[in-house]
Structures are given as C-alpha cells and as structure tokens.
Amino acid sequence: MASLTVADLVVMRQLSCTPLAGDSGLDHRLVWAHVCELPDPWNWVGADELLMTTGMCIPKSAADQRDLVRHLHERGTAGIAIGDDQQAPPLHDEMFAEANRLGYPILSVGHSTPFSAIGRTVAVAAQSEQIIRIARLSKLYEATRSAALGEATLLDQISRELGFEVHVVDVEVHSEVLARRTRLPRDVVTAVVDEVGDRLDRLPTRLPVVRDERLVATTFPLPTHRKCMLVAEGPDEVELDAFVLLHSQSLVAIEVERLTRERERTDAAEEQLMRQIVDGALGFDAAEPLLEQLGLAHQQWAVLCFAVTQLPFARTVIGDLTISKMTMSTGEESYLLVADRDFDEVVSALRPTIPAIGVSARTTAITRLGDALRQARWALHAARADGSSLAEYSSAAPLFLPRTLSEAHFAARAILGDLIDYDAENQSQLVETLDAYLSLDRSWTETADQLLIHRQTLGYRLKKIEALTGRSTKSSADISSFWNALVAYRISRGS
Known part of the structure; x- marks a missing residue:
C-alpha cells in the first residue's frame, strides 16, 4: 500500500471518510496525515500530506474558505479532512465550487473516527516513504x-x-x-x-x-x-x-x-591583542606571529573609527564577509583595523548603516597603531562636523583642523585655555557646558536636561563663558571657533 491515495481512505468504510467536493482529485497520493488548527494551515502541511482538522482552522466567510482551498492546493497538499463534530463553521458553496474547479478533495470524517486512526493508516502505507x-x-x-x-x-x-x-x-x-x-x-x-x-x-x-x-x-x-x-x-x-x-x-x-559563539571568542581575543599593541604591553616581535595568523602582517592597512554603539553591527557584518580584522572600543568610539585590500568592501558594507566613519592614513607599520587610532578619531570628528558619512585623515583635510597632537593642544588652548584653567581651579564645568550647548544645536531645554541643571544656571554659565573667552555664543564666527576648538580639545585629550 505504498501508493496510498485519498480514494483509498474513502473506500475504507471503517474510517468514515466521505467526499464533499473535489472528486476529480481523489487519486492524489498520500505520504502523511497531519492535524493542524492554526489559521494558516498551508504553512504547516507539506506536499502530498492530508490536512486533518476539527474545523477550527476554517474561516467563516465564503471568500476566505475559497482562499483556504486555493492556498492548500498551491501548497501541493493532498486534501483536507474535516471532522463531523460541529466544530467547523458552515461550509459555503463557494468553497466546494473552488475545490471542484481545482480537483482538490474535501472529506468529511465521522465523529466516531479518531484522527489517529487515519494517521496510522497513512503512516503504515507510507512506511517505504x-x-x-x-x-x-x-x-x-x-x-x-x-x-x-x-x-x-x-x-x-x-x-x-x-x-x-x-x-x-x-x-x-x-x-x-x-x-x-x-x-x-x-x-x-x-x-x-x-x-x-x-x-x-x-x-x-x-x-x-x-x-x-x-x-x-x-x-x-x-x-x-x-x-x-x-x-x-x-x-x-x-x-x-x-x-x-x-x-x-x-x-x-x-x-x-556555533559560528556566532566562535566569532564572539575571536572578537574578544582580537580586541585584547589590539589593546596590548596600543598600550605597548606587547612588542612588535611578539605581535607579528599573531598578526600573521589573522592575515594582517606585512600588509598595508587602515583604521576606521565610528560610534561605539555600532561595533556589534560592524563585527557581525565583517565576520559574515569573512574578512580579516581587529576591533576594539574605548570611550564613545570603536575602531576597526582592516587590510587595504579589503577597505572598499568593508566601507561598502558599513556605510548604509553607520552614519559617520573616520579613516586613518594607510600604513604598514604596526608600531604606528596608536597614531592611526588618533587619526581615525580625528577624521570621525571631521565627518561629524561637516555632516559627511566618511572622512579620511590626510594632508588635504578641508576643515582647517590641526593635524598633530601638538597643534590640537595649541588650537584648544588658544580658544578654550581660560575656560580649561577656570574649570581646573574652580571644579566647574564650563567646557562641558559649551560642548553640550553646541552639540545640541544651542537648545537651552535639551542642554539643561542633559547637564541636569536649571535653565537659569545654564544662562549664568554661558555668560561666564563669554566673559572669560571674549567671544559670543550667538556670533556665527565665534561659534565656529568654539566648535573647532572643542574638536581639537577632544582629540588632544584622547577622548
């Protein structure tokens, strides 16, 4: 009985299966019988399988019943057997007409016949299957x-x-x-x-x-x-x-x-290696064989910098691309080191999701990793400052920002020196207040909420900033100077 059909169930009188419609499809073969009461049973029953239901999965309207038959037919199921125990809603002529048109069998099963009996019958016949x-x-x-x-x-x-x-x-x-x-x-x-x-x-x-x-x-x-x-x-x-x-x-x-867990362990090991190189805890001679294992030794590479919140996404996507890398995070930034050969593919994968990316200059010297991180962070601030999605550290940088740590320190002191000294002497937060105020587009309400101070206190601090610096927080020229100085100050501090 390996080629059991729907018609075979009908002729087995002990199973009490009566055709209601779709007689031309009774020759459909059966390989399994499956009970399902979910509203989308076609997603749970496979080809050549009989759907058995008490009627709970059958919709009430004529149009929905017609669609049910069509979905089950498209799925390749052998037919539907509905228990005759008054659980099903009234079956409409439209449902029977669709079944007849498609040659899709609809059976009624007597209430004295358990579905398990039909299931066993089909299972025994389909044993070879x-x-x-x-x-x-x-x-x-x-x-x-x-x-x-x-x-x-x-x-x-x-x-x-x-x-x-x-x-x-x-x-x-x-x-x-x-x-x-x-x-x-x-x-x-x-x-x-x-x-x-x-x-x-x-x-x-x-x-x-x-x-x-x-x-x-x-x-x-x-x-x-x-x-x-x-x-x-x-x-x-x-x-x-x-x-x-x-x-x-x-x-x-x-x-x-398994692969996800393995990558998590690899990411942690790579971050530890990158930190040890940056901190000087691991010399180049000791790091070189480890870099060779990663496929990053004797390669020209660059460092990408972006928000720390984007690091899990970057690790996942670059891991899926099976590209050699090292990653780490510090403060509010994260860093990704990739070989120059993979640079374009990596950037193409990250840019649609990461709004701002800074890129260091290319180098082959792993001893310059610390410099590369600072360059990438610098470029990230430049990207955020002019609203671009990608900025590369280079001698042609368009934002007139300082290009070395000593220049950054000098630029920050030239504009913010009095504020920095005043904060140090009085344990105040004038530089932090100015940074928040400009970062939040000079919104008094948002700045006060972020700093957890009253608007009146914010007003006092802004007046103090103007008095100490001799610059206005309303002048476009002065605001530009403040902003560039704050960018230089962040980088000079390594933040």
Whole structure:
C-alpha cells in the first residue's frame, strides 16, 4: 500500500471518510496525515500530506474558505479532512465550487473516527516513504560531519542533498551568514529583507520572495538568536518535505549558533591583542606571529573609527564577509583595523548603516597603531562636523583642523585655555557646558536636561563663558571657533 491515495481512505468504510467536493482529485497520493488548527494551515502541511482538522482552522466567510482551498492546493497538499463534530463553521458553496474547479478533495470524517486512526493508516502505507526520508536525513547529518572536516561547507553539502541552492540571510543586519562557494546576488538579499519587513519578532513560516514580479527564492525561518532565514534560491517555489525541512533548519541553526559563539571568542581575543599593541604591553616581535595568523602582517592597512554603539553591527557584518580584522572600543568610539585590500568592501558594507566613519592614513607599520587610532578619531570628528558619512585623515583635510597632537593642544588652548584653567581651579564645568550647548544645536531645554541643571544656571554659565573667552555664543564666527576648538580639545585629550 505504498501508493496510498485519498480514494483509498474513502473506500475504507471503517474510517468514515466521505467526499464533499473535489472528486476529480481523489487519486492524489498520500505520504502523511497531519492535524493542524492554526489559521494558516498551508504553512504547516507539506506536499502530498492530508490536512486533518476539527474545523477550527476554517474561516467563516465564503471568500476566505475559497482562499483556504486555493492556498492548500498551491501548497501541493493532498486534501483536507474535516471532522463531523460541529466544530467547523458552515461550509459555503463557494468553497466546494473552488475545490471542484481545482480537483482538490474535501472529506468529511465521522465523529466516531479518531484522527489517529487515519494517521496510522497513512503512516503504515507510507512506511517505504519514511525509510527514504530517514535515509535523506542521515545524509544531512553526514553532511554536517563532513563540513566540519573541511571537505565542503555545510550549505554546499545540504544544497547537494536537497537538490537546490540554499543560503542563510540575517534579515536584521542584511548579510549572508554562512560561507558558500557562491553567494546570493545582493538584490536577492535585499528582496528577502524587504519581504520580511517589520516582522523580525515573528519571522514568517514560509515566505516566497518576489523581485520585479518574478519569484527569486523561497525562505524559511531558523531557530537562532540572530534573525536568520534559510533561503532556497530559484525561480520555482520549493516543495520540501516537512520532515526533511525541519531537520535541515535545525542543522543549519546549530551551525549558525556555533559560528556566532566562535566569532564572539575571536572578537574578544582580537580586541585584547589590539589593546596590548596600543598600550605597548606587547612588542612588535611578539605581535607579528599573531598578526600573521589573522592575515594582517606585512600588509598595508587602515583604521576606521565610528560610534561605539555600532561595533556589534560592524563585527557581525565583517565576520559574515569573512574578512580579516581587529576591533576594539574605548570611550564613545570603536575602531576597526582592516587590510587595504579589503577597505572598499568593508566601507561598502558599513556605510548604509553607520552614519559617520573616520579613516586613518594607510600604513604598514604596526608600531604606528596608536597614531592611526588618533587619526581615525580625528577624521570621525571631521565627518561629524561637516555632516559627511566618511572622512579620511590626510594632508588635504578641508576643515582647517590641526593635524598633530601638538597643534590640537595649541588650537584648544588658544580658544578654550581660560575656560580649561577656570574649570581646573574652580571644579566647574564650563567646557562641558559649551560642548553640550553646541552639540545640541544651542537648545537651552535639551542642554539643561542633559547637564541636569536649571535653565537659569545654564544662562549664568554661558555668560561666564563669554566673559572669560571674549567671544559670543550667538556670533556665527565665534561659534565656529568654539566648535573647532572643542574638536581639537577632544582629540588632544584622547577622548
């Protein structure tokens, strides 16, 4: 009975299955019978499977019942068996007409017949099918073992076993997660992200991805901490056995979680190495073999600087690109060291999300890492000052800012010297007040709230600043001088 059909259930009188519509589809073969009461059962039942329901998943309106039949037919299910126990709403003629048009069987199951009896009947008949499934599942687990041994990537192996190309996309950071010999086209990744939209908290169970009115992929969620979808690439909807799909999702999810934990450990080790080099705790001779392991020794490189809040995103995206790097954070800034060969790819990946990035001058001397960090931080302040998304430290910097620490110190003292000295002598906060006031676009309310002071106190401090410096907080020229001096002061202090 390996080729059991819907008609076979009907002729087994003990099962009390009566056709209500779709008689022309009674020859559909059955491989499984599955109970589902969710409002979207077509997402939970696979091809050649019989949906069994007490009627709770059946909508009330005629139009919705017609759509239910259409969705189940498009999914490739064998038919629907509805329990005759008055749980279902009234079934409309429109539902039966659609079933007859599509040749989609609708059965009524007598209330004395438990669904388990139908399930066992189908399971016994489909035993040979189950053996095939188990064999395929064994191959998938073997694929995982082989991938761990480096014979091929896990996704390459699974793609070969399933018969179509699969990828993993993080729809939160818009990147492809696990390495493959070939990557998804960028427009397909974008299409997957767009289709998911704002459903990150509850990823769709099954989601066709359409681009320019053309199906480009079918996606399934992964049970991972990262918001990942398993993407089956191709112009046809993927009809994947639910049993095999479930285990494929589990296998890939395990690999994603393992890789995530491994990267976290690597990020921590790289940060420790970078700090030791900057602090001088690790000499160049000791650092060189470690840099060689990272693929960063004897390379021209640059340091990128951006807000510390963006560091987790940067680590995730650069990790997904499998690009050699070192990262660290200090204060409100974070730093990313990459080889010059990877610079363009890294910047292209970061710029859409990170609003301002500063870039140091290129060098091959790791002994100049500390200088590179200061240059990158300097360039970041320049980018923020003129509203650009990327600024590179160079002799052609357009903002007339000082280019060395000694020049920065001199520029800051020339404008803010009296305020700095007054704060030191009186334990006041005039420089901090001026910085907050200009950073918040001279908003009295926001500045007072940030500094936790009264507006009257803010007014007193601003008058004191004007008296000590001889400059006005209302003059555009003086405001420009104040701002550039504050940028130089931040960098000269290493903040």
